[in-house]
Amino acid sequence: MTGLVQALVGGILIGGLYVAISIGFSLSFGVLDVVDLAVGMWVVIGAFAAIVVSEAIGIDAFALLPAVFVVFGIVGWIIAPLIYRVRMSKYALPALMGLAFTFGLATLIRGGLLTVFGYNPRTVPTSLFTGNISIFGITAPMIRVAGFAFAVIATALFLAFLFYTRTGLAIRATAQSKENAGLMGIDVKRISSLVYAIYTGLTAMAGALLGAIYAMTPEVGLRYTLFAFFVVVLAGLGSVVGVMVAGLFLGILQSLVTTYVGANYTLLVVFAVLFVALLLFPQGISRRGIA
Amino acid sequence: MSKRPASGGNPYLNLGVLAVVVAVMCLLPLMTSPYYVRVATGVALWAGIALSWNVICGYAGYISFGHVAFFGIGAYTTAILMQPQHDWDFWATLPVAAVIAGAVAALVGWPALRLKGAYFAIATWALAEAVRELTTVVEFTGGSGGLSTPIRADDNFFFYTMLGASAIAYAVCYLLLERSKFGFKVKAVRDNEIAARAQGINTNLVKIQAFMLSAVIPAVLGGINAYWITFINPQSVLNTLITDQLVVMVLVGGLGHAWGPALGAAAMFLLQEQLRVSYGETTAYIIIVGAIVMLIVLFLPDGLVSLGRRARRMRLIRQYLGRARDDLVKTEAPR
Numbered sequence A: 001m002t003g004l005v006q007a008l009v010g011g012i013l014i015g016g017l018y019v020a021i022s023i024g025f026s027l028s029f030g031v032l033d034v035v036d037l038a039v040g041m042w043v044v045i046g047a048f049a050a051i052v053v054s055e056a057i058g059i060d061a062f063a064l065l066p067a068v069f070v071v072f073g074i075v076g077w078i079i080a081p082l083i084y085r086v087r088m089s090k091y092a093l094p095a096l097m098g099l100a101f102t103f104g105l106a107t108l109i110r111g112g113l114l115t116v117f118g119y120n121p122r123t124v125p126t127s128l129f130t131g132n133i134s135i136f137g138i139t140a141p142m143i144r145v146a147g148f149a150f151a152v153i154a155t156a157l158f159l160a161f162l163f164y165t166r167t168g169l170a171i172r173a174t175a176q177s178k179e180n181a182g183l184m185g186i187d188v189k190r191i192s193s194l195v196y197a198i199y200t201g202l203t204a205m206a207g208a209l210l211g212a213i214y215a216m217t218p219e220v221g222l223r224y225t226l227f228a229f230f231v232v233v234l235a236g237l238g239s240v241v242g243v244m245v246a247g248l249f250l251g252i253l254q255s256l257v258t259t260y261v262g263a264n265y266t267l268l269v270v271f272a273v274l275f276v277a278l279l280l281f282p283q284g285i286s287r288r289g290i291a
Numbered sequence B: 001m002s003k004r005p006a007s008g009g010n011p012y013l014n015l016g017v018l019a020v021v022v023a024v025m026c027l028l029p030l031m032t033s034p035y036y037v038r039v040a041t042g043v044a045l046w047a048g049i050a051l052s053w054n055v056i057c058g059y060a061g062y063i064s065f066g067h068v069a070f071f072g073i074g075a076y077t078t079a080i081l082m083q084p085q086h087d088w089d090f091w092a093t094l095p096v097a098a099v100i101a102g103a104v105a106a107l108v109g110w111p112a113l114r115l116k117g118a119y120f121a122i123a124t125w126a127l128a129e130a131v132r133e134l135t136t137v138v139e140f141t142g143g144s145g146g147l148s149t150p151i152r153a154d155d156n157f158f159f160y161t162m163l164g165a166s167a168i169a170y171a172v173c174y175l176l177l178e179r180s181k182f183g184f185k186v187k188a189v190r191d192n193e194i195a196a197r198a199q200g201i202n203t204n205l206v207k208i209q210a211f212m213l214s215a216v217i218p219a220v221l222g223g224i225n226a227y228w229i230t231f232i233n234p235q236s237v238l239n240t241l242i243t244d245q246l247v248v249m250v251l252v253g254g255l256g257h258a259w260g261p262a263l264g265a266a267a268m269f270l271l272q273e274q275l276r277v278s279y280g281e282t283t284a285y286i287i288i289v290g291a292i293v294m295l296i297v298l299f300l301p302d303g304l305v306s307l308g309r310r311a312r313r314m315r316l317i318r319q320y321l322g323r324a325r326d327d328l329v330k331t332e333a334p335r
Helices: A002-032 A039-057 A061-087 A094-117 A142-164 A166-176 A178-183 A188-213 A218-235 A240-260 A263-280 B011-031 B034-059 B067-081 B090-112 B117-137 B155-178 B181-191 B193-198 B203-229 B240-253 B260-279 B284-299 B309-325 B327-331
Strands: A132-135 A138-141
Touching: A002 A039, A002 A061, A002 A138, A002 A142, A002 A166, A002 A188, A002 A218, A002 A240, A039 A061, A039 A094, A039 A188, A039 A218, A061 A094, A061 A142, A061 A188, A061 B284, A094 A218, A094 B117, A094 B240, A094 B284, A132 A142, A138 A142, A142 A166, A142 A188, A166 A178, A166 A188, A178 A188, A218 A240, A218 A263, A218 B117, A240 A263, A263 B090, A263 B117, B011 B034, B011 B155, B034 B067, B034 B155, B034 B181, B034 B203, B034 B240, B034 B260, B067 B090, B067 B117, B067 B203, B067 B240, B090 B117, B090 B203, B117 B240, B155 B181, B155 B203, B181 B193, B181 B203, B193 B203, B240 B260, B240 B284, B260 B284
Parallel strands: none
Antiparallel strands: A132 A138
């Protein structure tokens, strides 16, 4: 029984980070209308950036998180107009070309990281949060609790920005209807860039946190792409509550599979659940899912 | 009359070019060293797989990032059946590989092809990862250690087998997609699914059929490849890099064109081979692949074949179709 509760708590703690990754991913999907297949690579590159910088200048990785957010936000701001251009291009099949473009981006980042760092797993070094925390007989590593707390704060700030500012209102309007938002005087292109920048920054920051918990190699990026997509499929597009529930569910699912079946089966189980979800709720998962 | 493949004007000239290419390919082993025969076998292999990816992506308009799964399924089927305890004949394993891959494609395509392209793209990507994970955990695939197949050191045999399989695949796809009703159905679904449905086309069925067709080809080629390279493991036949290469080959050649994949496969494979000879195995190749995909999408979305004269007219037609179909184009950012 304690084992089960232990696994559930561990799952929820990791799930918080998945929520932080997926919430930006979901929003950028809604606004840009392109699934960013590079989402997992932003996770990995955020972790590697934290590793390199904290080793080079000797500052703890957790103190670097705001810098990671800013740097990758700028990177996203530079890339977003290209994605926007592809998506709105006059050529045939722009949606498909948008996917191909982000796929190329993911491949480019993966190749770059592999060339520089090789296949060896690396962990983000931190000395701020070590040891375990124990409440009511449940132990959890301090680092996971800290990661969860950071994820909650980042997500809360993001949601506050989305729901209590004028820019946030513009973003939500753009996600609902680009045409009408444009008629209301919203610069859709600028909003798209902004959303993409926030999303890349948030994802890279969550990646730095994940990198302190799990070892990172350039090859695991794909895994996080699948995770983010899993959450968005289960949640349905544009549903903030859905993303939170689905993200925590994914964390719990992963934790249970790791505890009772084996870590090697995680992706198989995730794929099976995804398959069943697509089969049972092709309409229910998301109104936009239907072609 | 259907649109001609975008390679030039005169049909007799096209046939002449085709005949010369076929003759050169058939006589190649007589003319060059075994090294070049192996390179040519690789070109034939990649041309075939790239073609299969073009079927689902270029013709049906659904991007698949899991094609490596079918390649791997084919390779593992052949390798498992050729193990000493089963001892099947090589030729008998290929139909089995094709059937298994087709069944998997139908099973995955059934829920995923009803949805928007992005959902399908990631569902297939997840499929590839799941298949790779499966091969490392179950026993009969030899885990991450892999499997060996009987050794047949006959370069010419594999060259002709691979070339023949790819040529048959091209002929079948050309007849089905450019010269038959099925091809019109597939393209109609791609260009306007609602209109296609209004015409009485069972769009889901057509999409699943196209996906199955595109899954069977890499399975057969994967089987031949497993026999050729004599040793397979998840790292070699289920590597994500294979999908990366498919994407770049088809995009470089020309998405949705009959001969684009062959052109792109030849160009990219020879480039890779040249890089390997000059600099050895390097992950920098992945960077080049990613950069080329991005540049092609941005600046040459119809690939190398669109540089031809006649192709440009076809692009204008597709451009018009794209504009009419995609209401999003109307929402250019207000200036």
